[in-house]
Amino acid sequence: MSGMSKFYITTPIYYVNDRPHIGHAYTTVAADILARWHRQQGEDVFFLTGTDEHGAKVAEAAQKAGQSPKDFCDAKAQDFKQAWQLLNIQYDNFIRTTDQKHEAAVQAVLQQLFNDGHIYKGEYEGLYCQGCEQYLTADDLVDGKCPDHQTAPQLMKEESYFFKLSAWQKELAKRIEGDELKIEPVERKNEVLSFINGGLKDISISRKNVKWGVPLPFDKEQTTYVWIDAFLNYLTGIGWSGPDVAGPRDAAEQHFTWWPAEVQLMAKDIIRVHSTIWAGMLLALGLPLPKKMFVHGFFTLAGQKISKSLGNVIWPEELVNKFGVDASRYLLMSSTPLGQDGDISWEKMTDKYNSDLANTLGNLISRVFNLIEANFDGQVEPADGVNLDIAPLMRELKLYEALQLIREKIFWANQYIDEIKLWQLVKDDKAQAAKALGELLGVIIVVGERLEPFMPQAAEKILAAARAEKIVKGEALFPKIK
Ligand code: MSP
Numbered sequence: 001m002s003g004m005s006k007f008y009i010t011t012p013i014y015y016v017n018d019r020p021h022i023g024h025a026y027t028t029v030a031a032d033i034l035a036r037w038h039r040q041q042g043e044d045v046f047f048l049t050g051t052d053e054h055g056a057k058v059a060e061a062a063q064k065a066g067q068s069p070k071d072f073c074d075a076k077a078q079d080f081k082q083a084w085q086l087l088n089i090q091y092d093n094f095i096r097t098t099d100q101k102h103e104a105a106v107q108a109v110l111q112q113l114f115n116d117g118h119i120y121k122g123e124y125e126g127l128y129c130q131g132c133e134q135y136l137t138a139d140d141l142v143d144g145k146c147p148d149h150q151t152a153p154q155l156m157k158e159e160s161y162f163f164k165l166s167a168w169q170k171e172l173a174k175r176i177e178g179d180e181l182k183i184e185p186v187e188r189k190n191e192v193l194s195f196i197n198g199g200l201k202d203i204s205i206s207r208k209n210v211k212w213g214v215p216l217p218f219d220k221e222q223t224t225y226v227w228i229d230a231f232l233n234y235l236t237g238i239g240w241s242g243p244d245v246a247g248p249r250d251a252a253e254q255h256f257t258w259w260p261a262e263v264q265l266m267a268k269d270i271i272r273v274h275s276t277i278w279a280g281m282l283l284a285l286g287l288p289l290p291k292k293m294f295v296h297g298f299f300t301l302a303g304q305k306i307s308k309s310l311g312n313v314i315w316p317e318e319l320v321n322k323f324g325v326d327a328s329r330y331l332l333m334s335s336t337p338l339g340q341d342g343d344i345s346w347e348k349m350t351d352k353y354n355s356d357l358a359n360t361l362g363n364l365i366s367r368v369f370n371l372i373e374a375n376f377d378g379q380v381e382p383a384d385g386v387n388l389d390i391a392p393l394m395r396e397l398k399l400y401e402a403l404q405l406i407r408e409k410i411f412w413a414n415q416y417i418d419e420i421k422l423w424q425l426v427k428d429d430k431a432q433a434a435k436a437l438g439e440l441l442g443v444i445i446v447v448g449e450r451l452e453p454f455m456p457q458a459a460e461k462i463l464a465a466a467r468a469e470k471i472v473k474g475e476a477l478f479p480k481i482k
Contacts, residue, residue: 007038007045008258012266013052013095013233015133016076017061020083022314022332022344023267023299023306029329030296030338030399031265032089036453037394046258048237049084050095051077055133055226059212069212073098083316088325088456095237097229106229107217108242109285110205113163114218115245118284121219124160124204127153133226134273135204148269160204161222168280169200175289176275182292183275184397185339188268192275203277231278234290235259243285261290263397271295294397297341314344322346326455327353327478330403333454337400350481357478360410361447365462367417368440370473371433375426378470380434383442390450399454406450413443441466 011031014024028049035047052058053073062072077096084091095102113119126135131149135156145152173196175181176189183189206222207213213223236242238258266274271293279289304312319328331349334356336342372380388409390402417423417440426433448462458477465474 005043006258006262007035007043008238008261009035009038009045009047009263009265010234010237010261011049012270013050013097013230014080015055015057016051016053016073016080017058018308019076020080020316021306021308022301022316022319024080025083025087025316025319026299026332027265027267027296028084028089029087029332030397031263032087032091033329033333033399033453034263034265034394034397035092036090036456040453041391046092046238047090048093048095048234049089049091050093050233050237051080051097052226052230052233053077053096053098054213054223054229056207056210056212057130057133057226059210060130062212070098086316086320086325087329093237095233097233099236101241102233102236103214105236105240105242106214106224106232108245109232109281110224110228111217111245112243113281113284114161116284118164118167119161119205120164122160122162122202122204123158124162125157126155128156129153158208159222160208161206161216161219162202163205163228163277163281163284165200165203165277165280168283169196171283172196172200172276172279175279181275181279181289183271184292184294188271188295192271195272196276200276200280227273227277228281231274231281234261234264234278235287260288262292264290264293266293266295267298268295269298294338296338297336299336299341300343302345302347303343314346319349322481323349323353324478326458327357330357330455333399334403334407335400338397353478353481356407358476358480360407360414362476362478364410364414364417364440365444365465366473366476367414367422368437368444369465369471371422371426372437372441372471373473375430376434376437378468378472380437380441380471382445382466383439386439386442386446388443388446388450402450403454406447409443410447413440416440441471 009031011027014020031047035045039045059069062069065072081094129136129146129149131146131151136146136153173193176183176193183192205225205228206216207225208222210223213226214229216222216224238256240256264274274293282289299306301312301314306313323331331352334352335344372378388406390405393402420436422433422436444466445463448459448466452459461477
């Protein structure tokens, strides 16, 4: 293993027509936990998130709200920032695609691709789903409707510029096949490969009738297709200002240290566009591909699609009001293995809160602290070398499994107390009891350290209490909830 390494992780940038809900929170919390864990390992970490603010969908939402697109985006971007603050998300940058520097970089990229012959003018005819901001094929439709948005796509025919994505089909397949660009879990890799091998078409990268977007530098009548604009956030968000179009072709030489990303996290709805359009753009620009795209599943809420219009939503503030920040993060991550589809409900989360946090963890801490305070004047020597190695799991993004391992340790410790009847032992054999309590205290400290990326504030409290000169029982960290 090399010593100091870098870890650059991204989330998708979220459309501002929506308020952040539990689905967006899931991705962002997962990325935050990974970023915190890698920071804890002493790595150089950059964690990027942000908002996707151009395109027809956002313009329409602004119009409905009776606001200018810019004012609307300003307010909505603020909603996302607030939600992330509430969930204790420690991002290194929050990129907005309406940032002036981002827009300038998008134009520089397009000009370069145009100059290099990767872009040509043509005419598009096809079915467009505004919800997806994507062209769909007849195969994508279910009963004539977009399955994700339950709306019929519009037939569009317009003059447009195209990116020669087809030219990259073989190269993309090769790089993905050989894991130069890893796509995980492996089912997603296989899906992507069969899609690519089925034939990649050139894609339309501009819109004549969408005004809310970045104008093409070589044809001001057209704006940049929102996805092309959006992908570039992964570069502008780390300070890249685009290729130097005026000078020699030197995009690849331009100094930016964070790229390529170690992990690009997203749900399954957008892996196809990332692994084809985004990766194809990078190849055309002569830039490295990200090391890994990790694809998590989709959440339903009590068995139903999360949907604002169906009223089937959980907002981050509701979650935090009920469970607190740390427990909310824990409950999101322990609900489903990252990569699988999951279902959440208030009932399931409440049960899990009570059993894992109030009972298992809360009990261990209060029992151990109580016995130390009552019998040893708050002082025992914690054991070193408690074995709880979650590193191999964390490197593989197995956050759910890492929490499971931590939970097993806590469970074991509670059982140990019962087995040796510690409450009796403190009376019968003080020396033995002190040794057992030292071991248990060591477990609590290691558990606290492992939980830090998941539950930063709670872990800090646990560690401060366990390392105090005099241990006291204190207040319950996770009071029971109805
Ligand atoms: N703006 C594009 C992404 C551009 S990235 C260059 C977009 N935005 S989005 O607001 O629709 O966000 C989609 C992402 O939000 C998903 O990939 C996922 O990370 C997250 N989720 C939104 N709803 C979700 C669920 N119901 N379940 C799990 N994740 C969800 O697509």
